[in-house]
Amino acid sequence: MALSRFFAVAAACIVLAASPVLADEVQEINQQYRSGNLSGALTRANAYLAKNPKDAQTRFIKGLILADQGKTNEAIAVFTGLTEDYPELPEPYNNLAVLYASQNKYAAAKNALEMAIRTHPSYATAHENLGDIYAKMASLAYDKALALDSKNAAAQTKLALIQDLIGGQPAKPATSKVIPAASKPIAKPVAAEPAPAAKPTPAKPSPVNAAPASKEVEAAVTRWAQAWSARNVDAYLAAYASDFTAEGLTHAEWEAQRRARITAPASITVKISNLKIEQQGDIAHARFSQTYRSDRHQSTVRKTLKLALQNGQWRIVGETSN
Known part of the structure; x- marks a missing residue:
């Protein structure tokens, strides 16, 4: 969620006291990580x-x-x-709650936060994060209600209020960097002062799922392009459905092919523009212009x-280009 790196690592110091030599080694690992050298750290x-x-x-x-490497599991x-x-x-x-939320496992995130509060009742961040989780779960419930009854004006108004409350910014992990897979805010920085309460203005009801789903589809496409550009194969493959196939290959063969093609270049940049999304229920089509550049091809x-x-x-189940 929103713990700074220093605060997160310092918290573990409560558990063990190391010798000066070992403490120096750990601090050097931490500094290497904070400098962005994830692989080396x-x-x-x-x-x-x-x-x-x-x-x-x-x-x-x-x-x-x-x-930070996108290896969520x-x-x-x-x-x-560590909790055990x-x-x-x-x-x-x-x-854990941050990571579960990034996978849209809100019930698991709620349980993790409740455990955090049980071990430390004065842990304000966990209380705030739990409130955000409840807001997200409420949004999903109202969304489901509208899917069953699109004329439910009360559910439309409540959904608009909840969405105005939780906004549309991505969640922040304990490292204060954004976790790509999240679609709603799950926490705010520990050092941030709480915003004053304000009475939300009811928004005009919109078609069922149109606005929130389009944003989530756009976020999924953006994460896919970012993972490809970062040559983060695990995050890239996670953007696809588990049974995705292409070019007459099995899913395992396709994964092996993509892994080889993504790791072979020394650098990759993928940019998307003119993105247009069409959605019908649980299926969406994202159409855009893709510019690919590497040290080998563009x-x-x-x-x-x-x-x-x-x-x-939202997972990719089909892919075409021309």
Whole structure:
């Protein structure tokens, strides 16, 4: 969510007191991570943990690194392990909530935040984040109500109020960087002063799902292009449905092909423009101009992505270009 790197790592210091030499090593790993050298910091953290597997600080840093790399499930495993070994710390639960929210697993995020509050009742960030989770869950419930009864004026007004309250900015992880997969705000920086309460102005009811879904589809397409540009293969492949196939290949063969093509160039830049989205229920078509540049090749094509809403996330199920 919104813990700063320093605060997040410092929290782990509550658990263990290391010798000066070990403490220096951990601080150097942390500084390497904060400088943006994620790969180097992760390699060093793994080497350190091979000798000190219970070190809470380094495990915490490793979780932050994995989250920044888009390896959400691996980061979840790290923070889950911390909650099991050090259940008295609220920060790992808070970070778990961020990661679960990025996967649209709001019930799991709620449970994690409730555990954070149970271990530390005065943890204000967790209380605020829990309120945001409840707001998001309320939005989904009103959305479902409108899907069943599009003429429900009360649900339309409530949905508009909730959306005005929670806004449309992406969530922030414990490292204060944006987690690409999130579609709604889940936290605010720890140091930020709470905004004064204001009475929302009822918005004019809009067609069912049109505005929020279009924004979420646009966010999914943007994350896909960003992952490709970053050569983050795991995040790129996660943008597709698990049964996606292309060029007559099986899904496994297609994944292997894409992995090779994305990791081979030294650099890749993918830019999209003139994005237009058409949506009907749980299916959407995103049409745009794609400019691809690498140290080996460059091209500009018109592309269409077909996306389907699967388990609360928009996944690519079809892809064509000309």
